Amino acid sequence: MKPRLVFVHGIGGPRDVAAELDAWLRALADGARAAGHAKRVLDLVQGWAADARFAYYGDLFGGPQAQGASASRPGEDADTLLVGDWLLEALDERLEEPHSDDEVRILRHACAQLAPQGQSQGLGSGARHVLSAANTLLSLPGVRALGDWAGARLMVGQLRQVARYLRRAELDDEGLTLDARIRRRVEQALAPDGPTIVVCHSLGTVVSVETLHSFPGRIPLLVTLGSPMGMRTAVQPKMRPQPLKVPGSVDRWLNFWDKDDVIVGRPRLEKFVLPSERSVLPVSARVDSDGAWVHPAAKYLAQPAVAGPVVEAIEAATGA
Template sequence: MKPRLVFVHGIGGPRDAAADLDEWLRAVAAGARAAGHSAQVSALTGGWGADARFAYYGDLFRTAGAQGGPAGTAEEQDDELLAALLLEAVDERLADPALDPAEARALHAARTRLAPPGGAQGTGAPARRAVNAVTSLLAVPGLRSVGGWLSARATVGMLGQVARYLNRGETDGTTTLDQRIRARVADCLDPDGPNIVVAHSLGTVVALETLHEQAADVPLFVTLGSPLGIRTAVQPRVRPHPLGTPGTVRRWLNFWDRDDLVAARPLLEGFVRPNADDVVPASRRVDSDGAWVHPAAKYLAQPAVAGPLVEALTTVAER
């Protein structure tokens, strides 16, 4: 049986979905070779080992839609949520006792900008705080490649996609932005066959919610660099609430890197409820080299990630 392999991307600018699919598959192939699965690589990259799909929704973020209510309300809500998300991620990182002193200084500077003393900050304050905080974060070598050396304002725009999704607005008159995004992922799932779903960053939230709405069989769900653990800005807004494993997921592996600021509170099994088959996330740490560890390809090239993924594809295909 040929399984469906569905990749779900995270934040970012416009993408070439075909190029990204090729990059992600090549990263998995590299990780599979390192994990001792060279024999399965040609089946993966050649297309006969899995029907690979890239669930692309980035174009839906190009134009902000109206949420209703007073002018500017939707944008202000997004900015507030982004500032809260950044603040919690910074606090979680600051709690690491092994933190490098230079990074700690930048994080403290970012925190001061996100939560300045003095009370009210005036109109547009959340957006300014977020940009100022990211300016501090971009001074850290391990963080400044987020978005590919973009400016702080452009980086905030990309990070703001998380808030835009979770605030459930931007209607086109029929559906909201988050509904249109999940529809793109649902279209990539095989309703009749097994699906291996691999989601990254914001895509982990999108994929989780989509799988709760769909009946597709999912032998393996893989999450990479997930923000699902962020208590105040993400968890309460994810649906259904409280967080739980989708009913059709038979195994869930969650990977995180210590240097991935987005994956704050990465041990998802501590608060995700099991499904009827007692499936909960199994969180595993990986350690990538390089200045910026968050990209999906960095995770997928890890033997600890690619190995179980290829093994699951092989097991399903042999049934």
């Protein structure tokens, strides 16, 4: 039996599932080739090496208009303020290793917009400050194009998906909250009776870790890419279960971050995620991609340090 390879995406608008699966597999194949696994490239792309699945849940957030529109959904202002907390923490981290004086100027201006001095502000004015800061960040090279953000409202609307997931609200007709419906999508992609290698990105890392805590199957390898789990205010304390620990189903957890990924925050998960009962801990490693906007999943997957262990885990599971 072939092992299953499940990709779990992060924030963003609607996706073509088949096209996304192909793009992620091709990026992984590029990384595999660079890692010395050229003989496995065709197997990966054609789906011969593993039963590859793309766990898609983006439609549960609504269409593009819902993601970037003005406040109209209950809790939207609070979600926007949580995005502001996330951005402020991320930008403070980024300012410790800026690329240029121009980047420092932009980041400091955005921070000042997120935390204006001497102003008393309500939720509405706070939401406006977040939009202003997002508009400032869109002037960073590459962010607007590679994030596929036409403007600040769309950018904040998509970042707000993290807050919406963690708010545990938005019940459907069955009484399931949005986060539960998202986890159900991911669980449906996992193999109930065989090994599953899980590769997840951004918000998908939060979703996957929470999902795997209740999954009874075997996960030989969990790979997290560009994870926001280290955000001390916006993400980490809102995850479940608390305290954060490695899911018991996971045999090995590799976590990767790029030093230029402003979404990540504190990247070394092993410093605050407790080990599982089998003493498994996350192992974090830095990768360095080219370009100004390094958060996209394809940037990470094309790294040999990421792709190599995934291919090796597939080979090991095939021989098991």
